[in-house]
Amino acid sequence: MRSFPKGFLWGGASADFQYEGGFDEGGRGLLSHDYETDGSLEHPRHHTMQKSDGTLIKPRSSFFYADPIPNDAWPVFLEDAYYPSHQAVDFYHHYKEDIALMAGMGFNVYRFSICWSRIYPNGDEELPNEEGLQFYDDVISELEKYHIQPLITICHDEMPMALALKYDGWSSRHLIDCYVKYCRTLFKRYGDRCKYWLTFNEINAVRGFGPCGTRESDGAARYQAAHHMFVASAKAVKLGHELMPGSMFGTMYAMSELYPATCKPEDMMHGLLARRENWYFIDIMERGYYPSYAKQIWQHHGFDALDITDEDRQILKEGQLDYIAFSYYRSNTTKAGDPWFNVGGSDNPYLENTPWGWPIDPLGLRYVMNTIYDRIQKPIFIVENGMGAIDQADENGYVEDDYRIDYLRAHFKCMKEAILEDGVECLGYTMWAPVDLVSLSTGEMKKRYGFIYVDMDDKGQGTLKRTPKKSYEWMKQVIATNGEEL
């Protein structure tokens, strides 16, 4: 049995508004996600908003939906609604315990996101919030105690509410300056303690008010917002390289593989075109220029051009990323006539699904690692992968999660083959998410991913007690043998 390459990074990943809580503590400002309710597969999450005539509206918002928001609608908190980000699972007060548990498994990297509005509560202040900066200093110190290196996501699908309301989020060029200022603050404060950075999370999947702060959510709004994010990312990369020699920058893409449903030429061609919708984001950010097929994508979404300046094109060239990070949960299948999408599509008769309908496809991970590496030839980093499942805890909070072990084992085998047999250069793996947290797409708690169970239900009730599951001990062994024993 062979192990993973020496120095391979093993760890876990999380996002602040799904994990941290403490939404009104430490001077933190509000995020657009703070106005987002819980939901389920059948009942999409939504924002709670009020129009100028007093009418309450509930625009849908999740990974799958992004309803447009009328110009006269403003966010309101409703007493009878539950907002999962407010408490999440309270990492804010449990970080020492959680990091000790991660260290117990042997993690040598931990990917977490910094909450933008904890550092700049309104997003455009002159000076940062010292209490927010101190919180992440404390988190990093705790990691260093156990020789765990941080991998920092600068912006994980989130938007300070004030920036959304004042500037319409990423539809405004001004956001580039706000973001770069925020980055400069982080680089100066944590630059000597963090080597790996991610400028954005799942940039190819975000749209609409929740993650981008834009009231419009159609193709033109989404792609213009993305362009501003590309420029912001490139500026941050350039600045980061200047201020932190040796630092490594990536952006994270949702790269669930996309298969044509059959070998019918029409399905194959459709698969190629639909896949470009994801390549678009990688190609621009990793190669530093817009690809030849860009216009075809824009036209598919009903518009012909974007506002791109010569200066933008220059900065895209100068701020190319150092590595490619992606999430992989599943594969998708598509046939001629299907809409283009990030997640969803036709059924794959060869695969079984999780209870949330996500096809389980370990070989798809090897496939996607190869396709990305073949195309870009830069190191890759798998920064999210895992299985959302319903765990049955006993009276002590212990869960026998053999299904999760099976899922991860199968994926690790394929990851190993991609690295050792196919020659893919892979920096590491951070599993989503070591401690149970709130689901992004549905806002549920019962869609659990962790090695560590958290006693909390879908409405935030419970003791928040942390208990290692069966998979915890298994993962410990995997890391101890650097993946030799799976």
Ligand code: BG6
């Ligand atoms: C990724 C996101 O899309 O998938 C995470 O980066 C998210 O924030 C994860 O939690 C899993 O999705 P979900 O909807 O099951 O939480």
